[in-house]
Amino acid sequence: MEPSFQIQLEKIQETDILIGIPSYNNVRTIGHVVRAVMAGLAKYFPKAKAILINSDGGSTDGTQEEVKRVQIEDYKTILTSHPVHPIQKIVTPYHGIPGKGSSFRTIFETTQILNAKACAVVDSDLRSITPEWMELLLRPVYEEGFDYVSPLYARHKFDGTITNSIVYPLTRALYGKRVRQPIGGDFGFSGKLAKHYLTQEVWESDVARFGIDIWMTTLAIAEGYKVCQSYLGAKIHDAKDPGSDLGPMFTQVVSSVYGLMGHYQPLWKGVEESQPVPTFGFHYEVGLEPVPVNLERMIGSFRLGVKDLMEIWRKVLLPETVLWLDSISRLSDEAFSFPQDLWVRLIYDFSIAYHKGSVHREHLLKSMIPLYLGRVASFVKENQESSVKEVEEKIESLCKVFEEMKPYLIERWG
Amino acid sequence: MSEIWRTAIVASFNKFLGKVATFLPNLLAMITILIIGFITAWVIKTLLFRFLKAIQFDRVSERWGLTHILSKGGLAYSPASLVSRFFYWVIVLITLILGINALEVAATQNFIAQFFSYLPNLFAAVIILVIGYLIAIFLGQAALIAAVNAQMESAKLLSRSVRWFIIILSLTMALYHLGIAEKVIVAAFSITFGGIVLALAIAFGWGGRDLAKDFLERIYRTKQKKDEESDRISHI
Structure with missing residues (x-):
């Protein structure tokens, strides 16, 4: 941890809410994300003391400067009242192995130092984040006593195929909780859970590089924390070539899931069926761009x-x-x-x-x-002609096959 | 006359006894060395086998494709058993040589000295071959998977080429290390691979100018087509 960052934290002493934004060269989108977070905190938690931490991986495009620069000049243009406490922003580089996990570690450490009650982490390349996301990710923790809030997005029926065909059905069959998007990227969690994450000896492993999302979700479910999900609407990222990185993406995600399977084998062998988790947020249909598939x-x-x-x-x-x-x-x-x-x-x-x-x-x-x-x-x-609802039913039927065939896994696992 | 005979026989007998008296301790030393050597070999074989089993050497060998190759070659032993047996026979061989050396027979002394000075080269060559083979299997498999994921029709050919290139390279290095026809080996290797590269260059650049042109154009067009037709699925 940077000495200047530590001094800043000592001055702040404690906070109610902490928002973490990991970033790396996201100058195009991070301004919008910071504004949405600040507006959301002011609107939905005006009396709470809140801190925004930008944990940056060494951006060279001015991401850090953009975070410092962005302000909501006049809250009256978006809100009826000003927040009681001004929202503080801190920009800090993270240390350790380069990757999202190391960035999250800095956020967890800050949560522990400031004794935050509720925290949320959002991606810095989001184009579709709205102030409502803050309420949906934080309120279940801040007011309802949940420890972990997983996101639930509206997605095109052919999007998220690794999630739909492997991660969701497998996680559900293994650990018995129906968390629909376990690797969503935006999460809410309690200070208690953040402290527990910090006690794990994973920060020099692949979790620090990638796989932090599924690790956080699996740990929260497997270790018995109160888990729920919140409907956030559409998730639109900054544009990137989707076909270019299937190989690394696939191997990283699947290796994380399989690695956790080995770690938690005594637990999942005893789980026989899955249960739904509480879901927050108003579910609505959104128009999504068609996805061409070859x-x-x-x-x-x-x-x-x-x-x-x-x-x-x-x-x-x-x-x-x-x-x-x-x-x-x-x-x-x-x-x-x-x-x-x-x-x-x-x-x-x-x-x-x-x-x-x-x-x-x-x-x-x-x-x-x-x-x-x-x-x-x-x-x-x-599913060429199927509606989103019909596709969801197909995914549900795949999940049931995963659950029905679990004895085959247990028998062959040994 | 009889005195001369008696002296001659006694002298001869004494000489024989003297030789036996000199040879007998050497023989006993040889027998002792052989007994200790065989026992040591057996103990090391057993300990090594248990150690290899404990570190799951058989599973690692299976992963590297070594077990498959052994079964293909008709060897019924597991890799752990094979390695421990190899060390058993190496120790037995060394024991035999030490035993023969203990007899102090002049003819064998020179041979044994040469053998021991050559032994490090032999070990180094075996290690080069084993490591080379393992690298060849690993990189061959990596090339195969990468080529299939890049949708190359000739993935297997590429994989075999990588595998054989590394095997031949390690074989050349091993023979060079053993000092067997060093110059011939290096020359043969250089000529073979230099020849292959030259042949490809000539075939591609001169003999097959049109083919090369078509090939490059096709690659460019395929890349363009791929870019145009690429999926827009977000897999995560």
Whole structure:
């Protein structure tokens, strides 16, 4: 922790609410995020003492200066009254391994030092954040006694495919809580939970680099904290090329989920069914831009995987699963279908191989990508004409298959 | 006459007894060395096997593809068993050599001295081969997965090329280290790989100018097409 940052914290002494914004070269969007946070705090928590911390990873585009510069000159233009306490902003670089996790660690430490009651963390590249997000992420903690608030976004039916096909169903089947978007990126949490996060020995591991989101959610559920979710509406990021980083994104997320599975195995083996978690916020439909999908390329990638990666998959899968994969790779594009139970079996088999270390872990996860693309292609094909509600029902049915096949996982896990 | 015979026989017998008296301690030393050596080899084999089992060497070998290669080669032993047996036989071999050396037979002395001076090279060569093979398997698999994820049709060919390049490179290094036809090895390696690169350069740049042009154009067009057709799915 920077000495100047520590001096600032000593002057502040304590706070009711703390908002953390991790950033790295987000000058284009961070001004809007800071304004939305300040307006939200002034509107919904006018009597609370609040601090905004920008934990920056060494931006060179003026992100830190932008955070310091942004002010709401006249609250009357957006609010009926001024906040009782002025909202303080602190910009600090984080130390440790570069990554979102290290940035979060600084935020947790600040929470502990200032003895904050409720905290929220929001991404700095958000374009769709509104002041209402502050209420939705903080009020369940500040007033309702919850420890962890997971976000719930309105998304296009074909968006969030790693979440929908792996992270949500698997987390739900393992730990028994239906947290719909466990890797959302924006969270609310109590000071008590932040202190607990700090006691974990993960800050030199991959959690510090990536995987902090699923780690926070899993820990909150698995360690028995009061978890809920809040509907925030649409989540729109700053534009980036979505196809360019599937490989690292996929391996990072899946390795985090599989790693946590190994850590919490005594717990999830005893969980038999899932329960819904309380949901806050007003649910409404939002207009979302259509998402173009190249099905031919995805199916092609799956077929190529079956042709060339079978020697690796054979070390992981049962012979009948191998035959099943082989048979669906022979289907024409029109008839192509990747059944749910095959997909669940693969996710479980790969988790076992990851746990046992029978194939080099990075190779194992990267070799899953053609299978994932095959499953996504099949999902998109099946739901071309479906409404968002119908797609949600399909995801629910996939979750049930994950739960029904859990004994298969437990038996093979050993 | 009989005195001469008697003296000759006694002298000869004494000489023989003298030789036996000199040789017998050496023989006993050899037997002792062999007994201790065999016991040491057995103890080390057993301890090493248990240690390798404890650190899950078999699982690591399976992950690296070593078990698969061993079973392909018809070896029924597990990698842990194979390594411990290897060390057992190395110790037995050293014991035998030490035992023979203890006899102090002049003809074997020179051979043994040469053998021991060569032994480090032999070990280094074996280590180069084993490490080279493991790297070849690892990088071959990495290249295969990367090529499949990049949707290259010739992923397997690329993977095999990477694997064999590293195997041949490590074999060359091992032979060079053993001092076997050093110049020939280096020359053969340089000629082979230099030749391959030159052949490709000539074939691509001269013989297949049009093909190269088409190929590069196709790559450029495919990249453009990919950019145009790329998915806009946000996977997270």
